[in-house]
Amino acid sequence: MSPSPSDSAAPQAGAPLRLTVVGNPENRRTTLFHDAARRAGHPPPRVLAWRDVLTGAGYPFAPGEFVRIDSPGENAEVDRLLRGTDEPTRVEGTARWHRRFTGALRELTAAARHAGAVTSADPEEVAVLFDKRLCHARLSAAQVPVPMALPGPVVGWGSLRERLRTADMCRAFVKPAHGSSASGVVALSVAGPGRVKATTSVETTPDGHLHNSLRVRDYTSEREVAALIDALAPDGVHVERWLPKASQGGRAADFRVVVVAGRATHAVVRTSRHPMTNLHLGGARGDLAEAEAAIEATGGRLSDVLDTAEQAAACFPGTLCVGVDILPLTGWRRFTVGEVNAFGDLLPRLTGLPGTGAEGLDTYATQLAAIPTALAGRHTRPAAGRHAEAGT
Numbered sequence: 001m002s003p004s005p006s007d008s009a010a011p012q013a014g015a016p017l018r019l020t021v022v023g024n025p026e027n028r029r030t031t032l033f034h035d036a037a038r039r040a041g042h043p044p045p046r047v048l049a050w051r052d053v054l055t056g057a058g059y060p061f062a063p064g065e066f067v068r069i070d071s072p073g074e075n076a077e078v079d080r081l082l083r084g085t086d087e088p089t090r091v092e093g094t095a096r097w098h099r100r101f102t103g104a105l106r107e108l109t110a111a112a113r114h115a116g117a118v119t120s121a122d123p124e125e126v127a128v129l130f131d132k133r134l135c136h137a138r139l140s141a142a143q144v145p146v147p148m149a150l151p152g153p154v155v156g157w158g159s160l161r162e163r164l165r166t167a168d169m170c171r172a173f174v175k176p177a178h179g180s181s182a183s184g185v186v187a188l189s190v191a192g193p194g195r196v197k198a199t200t201s202v203e204t205t206p207d208g209h210l211h212n213s214l215r216v217r218d219y220t221s222e223r224e225v226a227a228l229i230d231a232l233a234p235d236g237v238h239v240e241r242w243l244p245k246a247s248q249g250g251r252a253a254d255f256r257v258v259v260v261a262g263r264a265t266h267a268v269v270r271t272s273r274h275p276m277t278n279l280h281l282g283g284a285r286g287d288l289a290e291a292e293a294a295i296e297a298t299g300g301r302l303s304d305v306l307d308t309a310e311q312a313a314a315c316f317p318g319t320l321c322v323g324v325d326i327l328p329l330t331g332w333r334r335f336t337v338g339e340v341n342a343f344g345d346l347l348p349r350l351t352g353l354p355g356t357g358a359e360g361l362d363t364y365a366t367q368l369a370a371i372p373t374a375l376a377g378r379h380t381r382p383a384a385g386r387h388a389e390a391g392t
Contacts, residue, residue: 017371018062019045020117022053022108023070024078029346030070036364054081054104063116066371069108069126071343072101073180091202091210094178095235102127118375120367121342122318129316129342132177132238144312145336147173147327149240156233157226164190169241173275174229177236180341183212184232187242187275188225198225199274201281216274216281242275243336246294246328248286252277254338255291255326257309258345258363261370262317264306264324265358266350294332305335306353312337320374321345321367 019037023030025047037045048059050072061067072078076088082100083093105123112119128134139146150167154160154174164172170191176184187199198219203211210231219225229237245252251271258266269286270277277283292302309324316322323344327336345363352358358366 015372017042017368017375018065019043019068019371020048020061020065021045021068021070022048023050023068024072024075025049027071027074028348029343032346032348032362033068033070033364033367036362036368040365040368042368050075050078051081053108054078054100059108059111059115061112061115061117064375065112065115065117066375067108067112067117067119068367069105069119069121071346073343087209087211089211089213091176091179091184091212092231092235094176094184098127098130098178102130120320120374122316125316125319126342129319129322129340130178130180131236132175132179132339133236135340136238136240138315139312139337139340142311142315144315145308145334147240147243147336147338149238154229154233154237154239157229160229160233160239161190164188164239171242172239173242174232175238175240176232177238180343182276182278182281184210185276186228186232189242194222196220196222196225198228199276200228201276202228204228204231214280214282216276243327244330246330246332247271248290248294251284251286253286253291253328255305255309255328256344256347257306257324257326258321258347258366259309259313259324260321260358260363260366261373262310262313263356264309264313265352265356265361265366266347266363267302267306267309267353268347268350291328291332295328298331298333300333308335308337312340316340320370321363 019042021030021033030047034045079088080086082097084096085093105126109119109123128138136146136149150163172188174186174188182201184202189197201213201216203213205211245254247253248271251273253269253271254277256268256270257264267288269288269291270283271286272283295302305326308326312324313322323341324337325339327338347363350362352361352366
């Protein structure tokens, strides 16, 4: 978290919290947090709309206030302000989006700190979280398991194909550096001259522009694949080895683990017949107990997954909550981190794992319970190994 006010300004445990949400008022993230605050007996959070922040409305913060920074997504006007286009489905423009969003977040956080308020996220950490190249480098430097990635910039299809050949990487994920929700992500296979396949939710329009869709499709013409990569490259892309994931029910599987104040509290299995498991692209929630049994059959424990998620979250100590995507490799024996998401807590109706203190609580209620400690400046990571002791 950002520097907190003195302990005298921090509420005691159980006392009502003064809360502000910086988000999109109509968004279900804002609504779910509002509902969690009401259930916990706190006054309704004040909502500061992203569109107002981005148009210079000012920042009326107060000492001891907790300011939740939420996603600016799913709002066409906000997207236009950040991306500079009136086409909300457009994939291009992510570099401009990142520059404008992080700039606004830095200004907002500075105003909150000046007023003695505490924010849920550090702006410099969010800037890294929304740059997959920087995030991957930070995780790797901390010895968090991550897929091998190509170093340096990608300028287009021709150079990418040659670099993949040199790296002996015939299958790769090409990800827009500043993308989210699988926007623009390409699962790429290169089998030889003229033999390529790009699996993606991107639709290329006749004018050559890229648009997100809800249908995952395959491009098998090298001309089409080249045009796709060439269109993504100017905004920056991150390229990493496509690792074979474990499966559940014949579908590729991974984990989304929510880490709150350093502790993994919620986990869900996501499965898909596509390489991308995002639920809006046809993914579905899998069976966590079945995944745990598969891990235990190899001599491992679910706590190995949770510890890996916490190891990744520890690279961002100033951010109250992150969602970590853990990839179980074929056989459920090893795990690697695919993504760390600044706004990865949208898992409606999911309650906390046993032994975490979040039993019966959704991700928003769990964060609310952690806020008094954050306000008092006493946030510390739990000791390693506590999952096994807690029986998870």
